Amino acid sequence: MLPTLWFCLASVLLTGYVLLDGFDLGVGILMLFVARSEEERSHALRAIGPVWDGNEVWLLALGGALVLAFPTLYASAFSGFYLALMIVLWLLILRGVAMEFRHHIESAEWRQFWNVVFGLASTALALVFGIALGNVFAAFRSTPPDTSSSRCGPASCLPGRSARSIGIRSW
Numbered sequence: 001m002l003p004t005l006w007f008c009l010a011s012v013l014l015t016g017y018v019l020l021d022g023f024d025l026g027v028g029i030l031m032l033f034v035a036r037s038e039e040e041r042s043h044a045l046r047a048i049g050p051v052w053d054g055n056e057v058w059l060l061a062l063g064g065a066l067v068l069a070f071p072t073l074y075a076s077a078f079s080g081f082y083l084a085l086m087i088v089l090w091l092l093i094l095r096g097v098a099m100e101f102r103h104h105i106e107s108a109e110w111r112q113f114w115n116v117v118f119g120l121a122s123t124a125l126a127l128v129f130g131i132a133l134g135n136v137f138a139a140f141r142s143t144p145p146d147t148s149s150s151r152c153g154p155a156s157c158l159p160g161r162s163a164r165s166i167g168i169r170s171w
Helices: 002-033 039-067 070-078 082-100 108-141 163-169
Strands: none
Touching: 002 039, 002 108, 039 070, 039 082, 039 108, 070 082, 082 108
């Protein structure tokens, strides 16, 4: 009963993050293509400003719930997907830095640079999440993994063609 409750809690936390942070990612991506003036970019960032930091809390709570409830799953997932998780972490940091540093110097070039960083980090983050989703779907269709080796070689860590396809489509 208790593992089922933890699984439901983890599912709610993941769903909350995906739904709420999708808005932030969408604003970041659209800032690159749709927002033409500095006023439009500022309006877009002000729209996500009040809820921006709270959305990452869902992701942190999910990590904490996985550590507490399913330590073996957490250990295997985080060791097997270390590179992907580090990329996600750096992209999340870049998005936060871009939002904060954008206002530190009153210069058009400075703001444009951080606008591009925010947009590219949002785009790359959406793509990485899509590839991760594609890997999950590909795992359900493939043969069981070779459990004789816990190491992940360079070729086996790369996403397959179907995972990349799902990642690009989800973007």
